[in-house]
Amino acid sequence: MSLPMMDEEFLTNPYPAYRALQEQGPVHRMLLPSGLRVWAVVGYEESRSALSHPSLSKDIDASVQLGYFDREMSTGGTPRLEHGSVGRHMLNMDPPDHTRLRKLVNKALTARSVKKLEPVIEAISTELLDAAEQRAAAEGGVVDLVEEYTAQFPVRVLGHLLGIGPEHFPVLVSLTAAIMSDDNENAGANMAEFGRHLGELIGRKRAEPADDLVSALIQARDEEERLSDVELVSTLFLMVVAGYETTVNMIGHALRALFNHPEQLAALRRDPGLIAAANEEFLRYEGPGNRATLRFATEPFELGGVQVGTGEYVSVLLGAANRDGAQFGCPHALDVTRSTAGHLGFGHGIHYCVGAPLARLEMEVALRHLLGRFPDLELAVPDADLRWRRSFMMQGLERLPVRLHKG
Numbered sequence: 378m379s380l381p382m383m384d385e386e387f388l389t390n391p392y393p394a395y396r397a398l399q400e401q402g403p404v405h406r407m408l409l410p411s412g413l414r415v416w417a418v419v420g421y422e423e424s425r426s427a428l429s430h431p432s433l434s435k436d437i438d439a440s441v442q443l444g445y446f447d448r449e450m451s452t453g454g455t456p457r458l459e460h461g462s463v464g465r466h467m468l469n470m471d472p473p474d475h476t477r478l479r480k481l482v483n484k485a486l487t488a489r490s491v492k493k494l495e496p497v498i499e500a501i502s503t504e505l506l507d508a509a510e511q512r513a514a515a516e517g518g519v520v521d522l523v524e525e526y527t528a529q530f531p532v533r534v535l536g537h538l539l540g541i542g543p544e545h546f547p548v549l550v551s552l553t554a555a556i557m558s559d560d561n562e563n564a565g566a567n568m569a570e571f572g573r574h575l576g577e578l579i580g581r582k583r584a585e586p587a588d589d590l591v592s593a594l595i596q597a598r599d600e601e602e603r604l605s606d607v608e609l610v611s612t613l614f615l616m617v618v619a620g621y622e623t624t625v626n627m628i629g630h631a632l633r634a635l636f637n638h639p640e641q642l643a644a645l646r647r648d649p650g651l652i653a654a655a656n657e658e659f660l661r662y663e664g665p666g667n668r669a670t671l672r673f674a675t676e677p678f679e680l681g682g683v684q685v686g687t688g689e690y691v692s693v694l695l696g697a698a699n700r701d702g703a704q705f706g707c708p709h710a711l712d713v714t715r716s717t718a719g720h721l722g723f724g725h726g727i728h729y730c731v732g733a734p735l736a737r738l739e740m741e742v743a744l745r746h747l748l749g750r751f752p753d754l755e756l757a758v759p760d761a762d763l764r765w766r767r768s769f770m771m772q773g774l775e776r777l778p779v780r781l782h783k784g
């Protein structure tokens with residue numbers, strides 16, 4: 378079984394393909410665009426089970442060392458599991474290493490900790506929207522919200538949290554985009570460059586520590602030896618890669634969903650108190666990632682009626698699971714008042730997104746500011762003219778041209 382994963386039609390709307398698969402069963406043999414053969418999970422219950430299954434490991438280095446990766450690769454694919462100097466992070470690990478590394482960043486990312494960042498997040502958003510408004514006034518009323526707002530907002534928030542200055546943003550942003558793209562032959566080199574860049578940054582921070590997460594991690598490394606050099610660089614790599622594009626794309630998806638559902642937009646405008654619940658519905662309805670990261674079987678087990686063998690890879694298609702009609706009534710309808718309990722937009726199990734409180738706050742501020750400040754905000758081109766980035770890993774709009782004010 379294969380999905381037309383890189384077709385424009387699939388990139389724009391993968392849901393008919395997911396539905397067709399769900400009708401045939403919850404788990405399918407499939408070839409990823411990278412050439413890797415996997416078990417693709419499309420059913421909600423089976424996805425939830427796979428994300429926390431004791432027989433599925435995230436220790437990707439171990440899978441490569443055991444030769445599973447080579448054995449499973451089809452010819453012509455681009456090896457994407459070799460993360461080199463930036464791959465020793467929590468999302469590639471099982472306990473106890475996973476627990477140790479997650480604990481080091483978790484403290485800075487709890488709901489209580491990120492709440493303290495709210496004034497800074499508000500100020501970043503306001504500054505960007507001031508600039509967008511000026512630009513719109515100078516350019517006939519239309520601006521690209523991706524360029525002016527969504528692509529800049531999360532990187533500046535992350536910069537503040539981590540203590541990374543704006544001079545580093547362009548290179549980190551372009552390397553993140555390259556790494557996320559499916560047809561990038563240079564992913565290994567890009568990751569190595571990312572690692573070098575972060576290494577330099579750590580060197581400078583070591584000389585001049587500040588009240589930020591990079592300095593806290595350096596301190597944990599140098600004074601208490603709670604993580605190694607490679608783990609330090611890898612953790613920062615993961616924070617940028619996992620925390621940047623996801624949030625950029627999620628804010629874009631939420632806005633597009635609202636433009637396509639004017640009655641839902643009107644409901645949010647009438648009652649801004651709905652924004653927090655609406656954000657959970659946006660995560661369910663159209664998340665930024667089509668699939669969770671890979672897991673591999675350390676022993677045979679049964680999942681949704683198929684037998685997964687030792688060393689085989691499992692890919693959970695979160696976008697399919699979140700629209701499984703067996704779990705969510707009318708799954709293809711956007712309803713900002715529905716119960717979304719149990720959605721898998723932030724994953725499930727021990728790898729559940731550690732940045733979820735920050736992502737939720739950023740989404741909330743973005744929507745509150747955009748809807749509050751621009752009562753006539755509307756899409757400036759037909760929805761069919763919007764173009765999508767070419768990535769099966771990350772689903773995102775290339776541009777989002779909007780009119781901020783009427784007339």
Ligand code: HEM
Nearest residue numbers: 467468619620623624627669670723724728730731732736
């Ligand atoms: C709307 C935005 C976001 C979405 C939809 C999202 C989604 C996810 C998902 C689905 C996972 C689990 C992946 C898996 O199990 O394979 C995950 C893990 C993770 N996310 Fe997020 N994320 C977002 C924002 C962020 C932010 C802002 C940060 C950091 C500041 C972040 C950091 C992480 C990290 C470090 C992990 C790995 C956790 C672990 O392995 O224990 N994410 N995210």
